[in-house]
Amino acid sequence: MRSIRSILSWAWLMMAILALSGASAQSVNDFTFSFGVTGYEYDNSFGELSSIALNERAGEIYIADAKQGTVYVFSLQGVPKTLYGSGNEIKSPFALAVDKQGNLYVSESEGGPIKILNPKGEVGKLDLPTNDEKNPPKTGRMAFDKEGNLYVVDRASGCILVLDKDRKLKLKLGGKGAKRGDFKSLVDVAVDRQGRIYGLDSTGVPVQVFDKKGRYLYRFGFQGDGVQDLSVASGIFIDLNDQIWITDKAQHSIKVFDSSGTFLRKFGSFGQAPGMLDSPIAAQMDNMGRVYILESGAKRLQVFSLSHPYDPITPSGL
Numbered sequence: 001m002r003s004i005r006s007i008l009s010w011a012w013l014m015m016a017i018l019a020l021s022g023a024s025a026q027s028v029n030d031f032t033f034s035f036g037v038t039g040y041e042y043d044n045s046f047g048e049l050s051s052i053a054l055n056e057r058a059g060e061i062y063i064a065d066a067k068q069g070t071v072y073v074f075s076l077q078g079v080p081k082t083l084y085g086s087g088n089e090i091k092s093p094f095a096l097a098v099d100k101q102g103n104l105y106v107s108e109s110e111g112g113p114i115k116i117l118n119p120k121g122e123v124g125k126l127d128l129p130t131n132d133e134k135n136p137p138k139t140g141r142m143a144f145d146k147e148g149n150l151y152v153v154d155r156a157s158g159c160i161l162v163l164d165k166d167r168k169l170k171l172k173l174g175g176k177g178a179k180r181g182d183f184k185s186l187v188d189v190a191v192d193r194q195g196r197i198y199g200l201d202s203t204g205v206p207v208q209v210f211d212k213k214g215r216y217l218y219r220f221g222f223q224g225d226g227v228q229d230l231s232v233a234s235g236i237f238i239d240l241n242d243q244i245w246i247t248d249k250a251q252h253s254i255k256v257f258d259s260s261g262t263f264l265r266k267f268g269s270f271g272q273a274p275g276m277l278d279s280p281i282a283a284q285m286d287n288m289g290r291v292y293i294l295e296s297g298a299k300r301l302q303v304f305s306l307s308h309p310y311d312p313i314t315p316s317g318l
Contacts (some may be wrong), residue, residue: 029311037300047065049296051141054284058102061078069085071084076290088121093109095108097144099144103116114152140151141153142189145191151163151197153186158288173210190237196212207221249296276303278298279298280293289308
């Protein structure tokens, strides 16, 4: 009898350990595939994807397709809503951003003024300031902060341009070079709730950080093939906890760092099956903690959810 009791006690102990370990595994922010979109309609596949933006007030996702010369508009559930293209003076959309009023900002692949589409689809234009007419700015990725300032990557100069609410030049930081505060290949920009500015470099030191006045603070990340490294950094956003999410096009993943640059987690692996990633180039997160990832390799949008969307990302221990 004692032997049977011992066996049963041991079995119950093992079940408790397994349950606890399962709960622990679940407590690490699970990254679950929700749905994917491969085209505007079943017979209209994506071409050359380059950027994504969210307008949660209107419940819309915007996707730029440079090859098709189109900005696709979907609901947050992935249902097609409308298209913006030549009728809205859009030729080859490169990057997208949405301001507090719901206006969509569109930069073009060949440069030129930023197109601003209001919620009715009417078009305005914004020329970036320049002191060199022979080498005008070439707008890249864009971001807004909570105060309504606009942060613009200038692909021509390798600078980050900061425009105030009246769209006047407020700051200019960075530039092409190899010293601290310079960029080799500036590809994206993001701003956290403290006003810190993050410049993403695809070939140099991956992330360089500046304060709200444009003063250099620090940099982090290494180029490489390791789990904590970034091979080809391609897109960046800041989550609700001021943690930094970076898409790595070559490692087919998205990686998360805290605000000091400490590596936390890696999500994703190579493949075209649902839930896998093929050359992710940009990503965004909504206020519900859903992560929207754009892939140039698979030519699709995939949406993932976190089991604990409002909690800080838990280190994976890898």
